[in-house]
Amino acid sequence: MDLFQLKKAPTVYDAIVVGSGAGGGMAAYMLTKAGAKVLLLEAGGYFDPADPKYMTQLKWPYESPRRGASTTRAGGDFDAAWGGWEIEGEPYSSKPGADFHWFRSRMLGGRTNHWGRISMRFGPDDFRRGSLTGIGDDWPITYDDMKPFYDRVDKLIGVFGSVENMHNEPDGHFLPPPKPRLHELMLKKAATGIGIPVIPSRLSILTQPINKERGQCFYCRQCNRGCSAYADFSSSSVLCIPAMKTGNLTLQNNAMVREVLTDSKTGLATGVSYVDTISMQEVSVYAKTVILGASTCESARLLLNSKSARFPNGLANSSGVVGKYLNDSTGASRSGFVPALMDRKRYNEDGVGGMHVFTPWWLDNKKLDFPRGYHIEYGGGMGMPGYGFGGGIEALNGKIPGRDGKMKAAGGYGAGLKDDVRRFYGAYVSMSGRGEPIPLESNYCEIDPNTVDKYGIPTLRFHYKWSDNEVKQAKHMQDTFEQIIEAMGGMPMGNKPGKEQNYGLAAPGRIIHEVGTVRMGNDPAKSALNKYQQAHDVKNLFVVDAAPFVTQGDKNVTWTILAASMRTSEYLIDQVKKKNI
Amino acid sequence: MKRRDTLKALSVASFGMAVGPVEAAVPEPPEPKPAVKLLPGRQKFEAERDLKLLAAEKFFTPAELQTVTILSDIIIPADAKSGSASQAGVPAFIEFMMRDQPRNQTPMRGGLRWLNAKCVSRYGNPFAKCTKAQQIDMVEQIAYPAKKVPADLTQGVAFFTMMRNFVLGGFYTSKMGIEDLGYVGNTPNKWDGVPDDVLKQYGLSYDEPKK
Ligand SMILES: Cc1cc2nc3c(=O)[nH]c(=O)nc-3n(C[C@H](O)[C@H](O)[C@H](O)COP(=O)(O)OP(=O)(O)OC[C@H]3O[C@@H](n4cnc5c(N)ncnc54)[C@H](O)[C@@H]3O)c2cc1C
Numbered sequence: 080m081d082l083f084q085l086k087k088a089p090t091v092y093d094a095i096v097v098g099s100g101a102g103g104g105m106a107a108y109m110l111t112k113a114g115a116k117v118l119l120l121e122a123g124g125y126f127d128p129a130d131p132k133y134m135t136q137l138k139w140p141y142e143s144p145r146r147g148a149s150t151t152r153a154g155g156d157f158d159a160a161w162g163g164w165e166i167e168g169e170p171y172s173s174k175p176g177a178d179f180h181w182f183r184s185r186m187l188g189g190r191t192n193h194w195g196r197i198s199m200r201f202g203p204d205d206f207r208r209g210s211l212t213g214i215g216d217d218w219p220i221t222y223d224d225m226k227p228f229y230d231r232v233d234k235l236i237g238v239f240g241s242v243e244n245m246h247n248e249p250d251g252h253f254l255p256p257p258k259p260r261l262h263e264l265m266l267k268k269a270a271t272g273i274g275i276p277v278i279p280s281r282l283s284i285l286t287q288p289i290n291k292e293r294g295q296c297f298y299c300r301q302c303n304r305g306c307s308a309y310a311d312f313s314s315s316s317v318l319c320i321p322a323m324k325t326g327n328l329t330l331q332n333n334a335m336v337r338e339v340l341t342d343s344k345t346g347l348a349t350g351v352s353y354v355d356t357i358s359m360q361e362v363s364v365y366a367k368t369v370i371l372g373a374s375t376c377e378s379a380r381l382l383l384n385s386k387s388a389r390f391p392n393g394l395a396n397s398s399g400v401v402g403k404y405l406n407d408s409t410g411a412s413r414s415g416f417v418p419a420l421m422d423r424k425r426y427n428e429d430g431v432g433g434m435h436v437f438t439p440w441w442l443d444n445k446k447l448d449f450p451r452g453y454h455i456e457y458g459g460g461m462g463m464p465g466y467g468f469g470g471g472i473e474a475l476n477g478k479i480p481g482r483d484g485k486m487k488a489a490g491g492y493g494a495g496l497k498d499d500v501r502r503f504y505g506a507y508v509s510m511s512g513r514g515e516p517i518p519l520e521s522n523y524c525e526i527d528p529n530t531v532d533k534y535g536i537p538t539l540r541f542h543y544k545w546s547d548n549e550v551k552q553a554k555h556m557q558d559t560f561e562q563i564i565e566a567m568g569g570m571p572m573g574n575k576p577g578k579e580q581n582y583g584l585a586a587p588g589r590i591i592h593e594v595g596t597v598r599m600g601n602d603p604a605k606s607a608l609n610k611y612q613q614a615h616d617v618k619n620l621f622v623v624d625a626a627p628f629v630t631q632g633d634k635n636v637t638w639t640i641l642a643a644s645m646r647t648s649e650y651l652i653d654q655v656k657k658k659n660i
Numbered sequence: 661m662k663r664r665d666t667l668k669a670l671s672v673a674s675f676g677m678a679v680g681p682v683e684a685a686v687p688e689p690p691e692p693k694p695a696v697k698l699l700p701g702r703q704k705f706e707a708e709r710d711l712k713l714l715a716a717e718k719f720f721t722p723a724e725l726q727t728v729t730i731l732s733d734i735i736i737p738a739d740a741k742s743g744s745a746s747q748a749g750v751p752a753f754i755e756f757m758m759r760d761q762p763r764n765q766t767p768m769r770g771g772l773r774w775l776n777a778k779c780v781s782r783y784g785n786p787f788a789k790c791t792k793a794q795q796i797d798m799v800e801q802i803a804y805p806a807k808k809v810p811a812d813l814t815q816g817v818a819f820f821t822m823m824r825n826f827v828l829g830g831f832y833t834s835k836m837g838i839e840d841l842g843y844v845g846n847t848p849n850k851w852d853g854v855p856d857d858v859l860k861q862y863g864l865s866y867d868e869p870k871k
Pocket residue numbers: 097098099100101102103104120121122123182183184185186187188189190191193194195196197198199334335336337372373374375377381591592623624625635636637638640
């Protein structure tokens with residue numbers, strides 16, 4: 080076997096950014112635009128959704144021999160996520176009885192190539208739930224600190240939505256939202272009729288052009304494949320590739336960072352060491368500042384693995400808080416069949432790659448038996464058939480009268496079955512609640528004492544259990560879903576999950592909004608980072624993914640990652656100008 | 661080749677048939693269509709895996725494929741609007757899925773064996789050699805999962821449900837099936853809302869009631 084070589088690269092960059100997803104991409108973009116020389120290290124390969132070499136947009140299911148089944152990718156053959164819940168050679172583990180699922184993408188742009196593009200700001204209350212409710216903690220910053228950055232992210236990246244003037248769903252600089260689809264109009268009518276608001280969704284998709292580099296949405300409903308027109312937000316197309324065009328970015332793909340290097344005398348970060356995943360060589364690279372954007376759990380892993388005599392608990396961890404307070408959105412879902420939608424007229428209703436309407440949190444938790452809210456995402460319509468289409472029809476076609484008005488036996492075969500499929504097509508709706516949990520110190524990731532990945536890097540072990548707060552919230556979701564489906568004249572499908580199934584509450588990690596493992600705060604004894612996401616212990620070390628987030632609101636987190644990373648990048652530029660770093 | 665010979669021997673022996681091997685008795689169905697060209701954006705391990713699977717030895721014996729084909733066309737026959745499952749290439753898709761997701765192999769092979777054994781005991785022939793009426797008679801016993809069936813048929817019901825799901829999935833993701841459904845998207849367009857006649861049909865509109 081070859082022994083690896085330790086290569087030393089002579090260049091000292093202004094900054095090294097680890098990871099090219101939402102957080103890392105934004106930092107690389109901001110810093111290179113400001114003239115800094117940046118090295119961007121990305122564990123996965125190169126990806127550009129406009130390059131035909133990678134393009135799966137507008138492909139048909141029969142162009143895949145498995146019709147897009149998810150055999151090798153969690154999202155199926157056409158999906159732009161290289162990776163998924165399990166990656167060969169990169170294991171993670173959970174303590175018995177504590178289940179955690181970790182979705183990773185290994186590619187330029189990370190998980191932003193296939194994410195749902197749901198782009199919501201946190202509201203003023205989301206930054207101070209602790210003081211508002213007496214449970215949980217406040218952020219060290221407020222909505223007012225973040226607002227200018229949300230505004231700039233809206234304009235730089237583009238997001239559609241509608242002005243609603245709701246206190247905790249702040250409006251942004253919105254492009255026009257697409258009109259609701261048929262089932263969305265029906266959902267809206269039914270839900271608003273029972274007091275549940277339904278408003279245009281807020282997705283980072285260009286319904287109008289915003290600059291010359293990016294095109295306009297042509298309504299293919301395939302944002303999860305990556306957009307060849309750059310009409311949706313992916314960090315690859317919207318941040319990393321433009322950053323390369325400045326001439327200030329050095330992109331190193333296939334670079335799996337092992338640890339952050341520090342100077343034992345000054346305690347400052349000096350660079351990182353990484354494994355070249357193709358040659359398997361170990362490489363050390365140096366910079367004046369190190370910025371971690373490897374994603375919530377991975378950034379915690381990097382810090383915990385960066386142990387030295389000076390930092391025996393891992394880097395930036397004198398508080399011992401790194402890895403703790405890991406939290407993911409809660410999630411539960413239900414679907415329904417809407418007889419009124421049977422035998423629909425056919426037309427192209429693809430629309431954008433996501434829902435056109437959603438329900439923001441609408442109730443007052445003071446009057447409920449759980450402390451935090453959730454929003455509802457909707458699905459349905461006459462979509463492109465994919466692997467598994469028609470599966471489970473036997474659960475439905477015995478419940479719906481045939482054309483002759485007579486009931487028939489479930490299942491079946493032949494011309495009658497074929498007719499059922501045509502009649503039922505596009506007559507389903509689905510809804511998913513996404514809610515805020517209470518972050519707990521007892522939910523955490525740590526370095527597994529026994530396991531390393533194929534690069535020899537110690538891996539993570541998770542401890543995560545939902546509390547009663549989240550279970551009660553899921554129960555409320557299920558009751559609400561049933562009410563909405565019934566208000567539409569629909570039939571809820573499957574069995575309503577009850578107490579024994581935690582009301583369908585998804586296992587931790589499943590909603591893929593993990594945050595919190597490298598908390599920010601004003602007190603260095605209780606947090607790893609200050610309010611600029613700068614390590615209390617190491618002033619030239621920053622974290623720009625969702626690891627610094629104290630809570631996650633009842634929103635999806637990525638827009639806040641982008642705004643916070645922009646804010647940190649600006650702060651860093653300012654600090655360098657002031658010669659503080 | 662070895663595997664196939666063993667199976668051939670088994671099928672003759674276990675069904676106690678006087679006639680020759682099943683394979684010889686039925687015409688060779690057309691070979692599944694060869695390799696689709698690889699999708700763009702495959703990761704290295706995916707591309708290698710795809711190529712290997714596409715070139716791999718067939719999972720189904722010709723006799724099995726024949727049975728799968730007959731079942732597919734019973735589940736999705738041609739009608740006034742579109743062709744049958746086999747005309748849409750469904751058997752080849754199922755063949756590929758056996759290689760792609762080996763967990764399907766035992767339920768599929770075992771299910772086919774179950775079906776043949778049942779047909780031999782009921783009609784004296786394996787499924788493919790039964791008359792059309794016998795085949796339908798058999799299918800009728802296992803096609804309705806909500807109906808109570810005798811205890812010796814429950815496994816057959818589970819097998820047929822699996823088969824139905826594979827066939828529906830294969831047919832409606834084919835060009836023919838997509839046209840049958842009337843899905844007209846997957847093409848650049850401008851979404852400007854639900855057509856007016858459809859809005860009218862459902863009594864809906866885009867005008868907001870004044871707040
Ligand atoms: C199916 C799905 C749907 C989603 N939908 C939404 C949504 O609608 N709205 C929303 O707000 N969020 C959504 N999310 C979540 C969203 O994708 C993430 O919040 C976001 O991508 C996180 O950005 P990040 O920069 O922290 O990390 P990532 O996007 O995960 O990027 C991290 C990058 O770092 C690289 N990396 C990791 N470790 C190392 C290492 N050691 N060395 C070098 N590089 C490394 C990875 O390869 C990756 O490219 C969704 C996620 C999924 C999977």
